[in-house]
Amino acid sequence: MSAVEIVSFGYLHGEPPPAHLTIDLRHHFKDPHVSPELRYMTARDEPVRATVLGTPGIADLLEATATAVAAFLTGPSAGTVTVADGCAGGRHRAPIFAEHLAHRLRGDGLSVTLHHRDLDKPVVQR
Template identity: 40%
Template sequence: MNTENNKRAAQAPADVTVVSIGRLHDDAGGAWADVLERATIALDLRAHFRDPHVRADLRHLTAHDQAVRDAVMTTPGVREVLAATALQIQGYLAGPTAAPITVVTQCAGGRHRAATTALALHAVVSGDIESATAYGLADAAEAFTGRALTVDLVHRDLDKDVVTR
């Protein structure tokens, strides 16, 4: 068992883990290679929401950059999908069996849409009203305030090279 897996085994799993991935990196292996098989909720953003990668000025940027976050979050429908996902998470948390929830956001390269929406969902589920407001999701975050959930955020592919396509 490698060191990363030892650390994981030593600590209790998060109540909710939000993972962003780029589907063009699915063959890369690693601790999160099978995350779609473990997902409670999987959001595939590839076909329905415009890809910032097609814009030359955004291609080499990531969700760390405000211009990318703005481009993703102003895409019609994105906020509605994230608010609905927050409702799904609430439903799973209300269920009679306490089990960790894994939410996977996915796009092509993992640097723009998936990473931005994962950041937004993390803010919402953490009940971080201030951060959620920056994503236009303050109302969704209010339902999570005071819940004391452990919420992890993992970006599997955010720091990988831009995929040539």
């Protein structure tokens, strides 16, 4: 069975982890941090999930990323494919995207591990 590792992270907490694919969600997708009522929530909270998933383009990016992962998996080298997806703080957009990507890839029969590097870190004041 092919294996995929997904790591969500926040650029403001350090360098992106090593990955075959790095997805930067900072500039093109709605940031819940800018809404005071969502700022201190995380990807575990439904209002944040609804905001991120309701952003135009997210569903298309999930599908495009799943297609890119499939391309890596069909390449001549064996091994785990790593996807890192990041937002500013790693508490909102990146973990939600990572969870939905993991669900999508598991639906294709892939073995997926998921790690949220910065989800439980404090809110970055910016």
